[in-house]
Amino acid sequence: xxxxxxxxxxxxxxxxxxxxxxxxxxxxxxxxxxxxxxxxxxxxxxxxxxxxxxxxxxxxxxxxxxxxxxxxxxxxxxxxxxxxxxxxxxxxxxxxxxxxxxxxxxxxxxxxxxxxxxxxxxxxxxxxxxxxxxxxxxxxxxxxxxxxxxxxxxxxxxxxxxxxxxxxxxxxxxxxxxxxxxxxxxxxxxxxxxxxxxxxxxxxxxxxxxxxxxxxxxxxxxxxxxxxxxxxxxxxxxxxxxxxxxxxxxxxxxxxxxxxxxxxxxxxxxxxxxxxxxxxxxxxxxxxxxxxxxxxxxxxxxxxxxxxxxxxxxxxxxxxxxxxxxxxxxxxxxxxxxxxxxxxxxxxxxxxxxxxxxxxxxxxxxxxxxxxxxxxxxxxxxxxxxxxxxxxxxxxxxxxxxxxxxxxxxxxxxxxx
Amino acid sequence: xxxxxxxxxxxxxxxxxxxxxxxxxxxxxxxxxxxxxxxxxxxxxxxxxxxxxxxxxxxxxxxxxxxxxxxxxxxxxxxxxxxxxxxxxxxxxxxxxxxxxxxxxxxxxxxxxxxxxxxxxxxxxxxxxxxxxxxxxxxxxxxxxxxxxxxxxxxxxxxxxxxxxxxxxxxxxxxxxxxxxxxxxxxxxxxxxxxxxxxxxxxxxxxxxxxxxxxxxxxxxxxxxxxxxxxxxxxxxxx
Numbered sequence: 001x002x003x004x005x006x007x008x009x010x011x012x013x014x015x016x017x018x019x020x021x022x023x024x025x026x027x028x029x030x031x032x033x034x035x036x037x038x039x040x041x042x043x044x045x046x047x048x049x050x051x052x053x054x055x056x057x058x059x060x061x062x063x064x065x066x067x068x069x070x071x072x073x074x075x076x077x078x079x080x081x082x083x084x085x086x087x088x089x090x091x092x093x094x095x096x097x098x099x100x101x102x103x104x105x106x107x108x109x110x111x112x113x114x115x116x117x118x119x120x121x122x123x124x125x126x127x128x129x130x131x132x133x134x135x136x137x138x139x140x141x142x143x144x145x146x147x148x149x150x151x152x153x154x155x156x157x158x159x160x161x162x163x164x165x166x167x168x169x170x171x172x173x174x175x176x177x178x179x180x181x182x183x184x185x186x187x188x189x190x191x192x193x194x195x196x197x198x199x200x201x202x203x204x205x206x207x208x209x210x211x212x213x214x215x216x217x218x219x220x221x222x223x224x225x226x227x228x229x230x231x232x233x234x235x236x237x238x239x240x241x242x243x244x245x246x247x248x249x250x251x252x253x254x255x256x257x258x259x260x261x262x263x264x265x266x267x268x269x270x271x272x273x274x275x276x277x278x279x280x281x282x283x284x285x286x287x288x289x290x291x292x293x294x295x296x297x298x299x300x301x302x303x304x305x306x307x308x309x310x311x312x313x314x315x316x317x318x319x320x321x322x323x324x325x326x327x328x329x330x331x332x333x334x335x336x337x338x339x340x341x342x343x344x345x346x347x348x349x350x351x352x353x354x355x356x357x358x359x360x361x362x363x364x365x366x367x368x369x370x371x372x373x374x375x376x377x378x379x380x381x382x383x384x385x386x387x388x389x390x391x392x393x394x395x396x397x398x399x400x401x402x403x404x405x406x407x408x409x410x411x412x413x414x415x416x417x
Numbered sequence: 418x419x420x421x422x423x424x425x426x427x428x429x430x431x432x433x434x435x436x437x438x439x440x441x442x443x444x445x446x447x448x449x450x451x452x453x454x455x456x457x458x459x460x461x462x463x464x465x466x467x468x469x470x471x472x473x474x475x476x477x478x479x480x481x482x483x484x485x486x487x488x489x490x491x492x493x494x495x496x497x498x499x500x501x502x503x504x505x506x507x508x509x510x511x512x513x514x515x516x517x518x519x520x521x522x523x524x525x526x527x528x529x530x531x532x533x534x535x536x537x538x539x540x541x542x543x544x545x546x547x548x549x550x551x552x553x554x555x556x557x558x559x560x561x562x563x564x565x566x567x568x569x570x571x572x573x574x575x576x577x578x579x580x581x582x583x584x585x586x587x588x589x590x591x592x593x594x595x596x597x598x599x600x601x602x603x604x605x606x607x608x609x610x611x612x613x614x615x616x617x618x619x620x621x622x623x624x625x626x627x628x629x630x631x632x633x634x635x636x637x638x639x640x641x642x643x644x645x646x647x648x649x650x651x652x653x654x655x656x
Contacts, residue, residue, distance in 0.1 A: 040590060040591065041589075041590055041591035041592060041593070044591045044592065046600060046601075048601065049600065049601055049607060050607070053607050053634075054634075054635065055635050058635075084452050084453075085452070087452075234564075236480045236481045236537065237480070237481075237563060237564045237565065238564050238565045239481055239482050239483060239484075239563065239564075239565025239566075239569075240565075241483075250537065252537050257540055258426065258540065316642075340635065341635065341636075341638055342635070343642075344638065344639060344640040344642055346642070347494070348451055348452060349451075349452075349454075349456070349544075350452050350454065351454060351484075351533055351542070351544065353483075360483065362483065362484060362533070364484065364486065364531070364533065366488060368493045368494045368639070369494065369639045369640075369641075370494075370496055370637045370638060370639045371635070371637065371638050371639075371640075372635070372637050374493060375488050375489075377484065377486040377488075377531075379483060379484040379533070383568060383569075384565045384568065384569075386568075387565065387567055387568035388565075416591060417591070
């Protein structure tokens with residue numbers, strides 16, 4: 001009789017299904033996982049240590065690079081923590097803009113998740129569909145901040161600038177026919193809000209497209225139903241948050257329970273799973289796509305009707321307008337002090353959390369009264385999720401590890417920080 | 418509507434503060450309420466017993482550990498640039514990096530572990546802080562109370578060198594295999610101690626002392642800002 005023994009399998013850090021630089025050391029009994037030991041830190045950049053050496057404002061761009069598929073939500077968590085320390089009240093219009101862009105970001109993130117999760121599990125087409133829509137949303141990012149991904153659009157006290165009146169259009173070029181360009185520019189004739197509204201109107205139909213490919217798909221269900229089941233009790237015990245906790249049947253969403261920005265003024269529902277498996281988490285996230293669209297529509301409506309300031313007028317915190325700076329001595333001094341030194345919040349500590357697409361993204365800031373954070377701790381949602389890897393895959397097959405990585409929606413920018 | 422939600426949250430947390438004071442003040446815990454958040458400083462020896470009660474007691478039900486992290490308080494409140502009086506060295510852009518004297522803080526107030534708890538049942542948050550010895554930073558692990566503490570404690574060990582007794586698998590987590598030192602301590606330089614490159618002569622990757630010069634782009638400044646006087650008084654009991 002041949003000798004049967006366990007063996008160790010090294011999964012990643014260069015593996016297409018590892019979603020970045022995850023190294024998994026798997027102890028296997030045949031094809032069954034006995035123990036999974038994720039090795040992380042391959043993308044560790046010490047963001048928190050870097051933040052300690054910079055004024056508060058200069059850390060905002062680092063936030064984009066944490067979870068690089070839900071950029072603005074991370075910014076939101078950080079600026080909220082600093083605003084709490086400073087005691088700043090954000091103008092209402094800025095709150096609505098933040099709410100709208102948080103939801104745009106949620107759609108961006110969930111599309112990325114849906115595409116890659118489906119690709120890992122074996123469905124190619126969804127990936128292409130999802131990236132088609134991501135392109136439009138990234139154009140929204142670009143229109144408002146100038147950058148497609150790392151926007152640095154949220155600032156302490158509001159947002160960098162108001163929404164543009166004109167949506168940028170494609171120029172005619174040698175690589176595309178004029179008819180093609182005209183078709184692409186069709187929805188870009190008006191303002192950014194018009195473009196976003198048009199997107200919000202057609203997006204539910206596109207979600208239906210993704211669902212026809214997956215929701216009742218036999219293979220998709222075989223790969224996800226009953227995989228990686230987490231009970232509500234375990235979800236709490238393992239520090240889960242976001243769709244991971246809602247998939248297990250707990251109706252917990254910071255947007256409802258501890259509302260921030262304008263979430264207490266918009267109408268939306270929280271989808272909740274039943275079985276706590278990968279399939280339920282898939283359903284929760286797909287429904288979140290629809291609910292986000294609902295929130296975006298309400299924000300567009302409000303933003304059309306209510307012009308106003310988008311950042312606090314206090315020039316100790318927000319820079320004065322460029323033209324004032326050119327002609328007014330005091331504005332010039334404010335500008336100089338703000339960008340060379342920054343502002344000093346009172347000594348104290350604050351924790352602010354937002355419902356990022358992946359779960360609770362929190363920033364714990366300790367200030368000693370200086371112009372730099374004394375300590376910044378970033379609570380990344382993916383970190384405790386990945387920590388539960390061992391528990392979630394134990395007893396499953398090797399192929400299910402890929403499904404579980406997909407369902408966790410891990411991004412190493414935020415886990416390794 | 419925002420106003421009512423906020424006041425409700427504040428009422429809840431004020432009640433929480435009162436409950437905590439009533440229950441734990443006799444054990445040497447200090448409870449503060451600032452910026453809408455409740456913080457309780459727990460003596461190290463009571464951490465496990467109090468944490469278990471906070472999780473299981475009907476009045477608290479802090480079933481989820483949101484976050485746990487280390488904090489190094491060395492150099493707290495020290496600045497690199499005098500702002501109160503004129504400096505004798507003149508107004509120059511090149512400010513030397515302030516060398517933090519780690520022995521300036523007392524034995525028992527340099528390192529702390531900060532836990533953020535969440536009670537979904539009562540919709541409340543609570544922050545716990547426990548100080549550990551600077552020379553022998555050892556603290557009881559809360560992994561048996563909240564399983565999610567596993568990686569958070571590994572991270573605090575990796576970055577601050579705080580040891581968690583009773584942790585099942587206390588290994589480094591974020592730094593490289595074979596890394597020396599605890600990088601988030603305030604006396605660890607931002608540039609690090611070693612740099613790595615491929616050496617063609619040896620045909621392998623080698624480590625050598627770091628060649629970057631430390632520099633200060635923006636000096637650390639503490640300004641007494643009058644706008645925040647009321648906030649500052651409220652927070653003076655913190656930290």
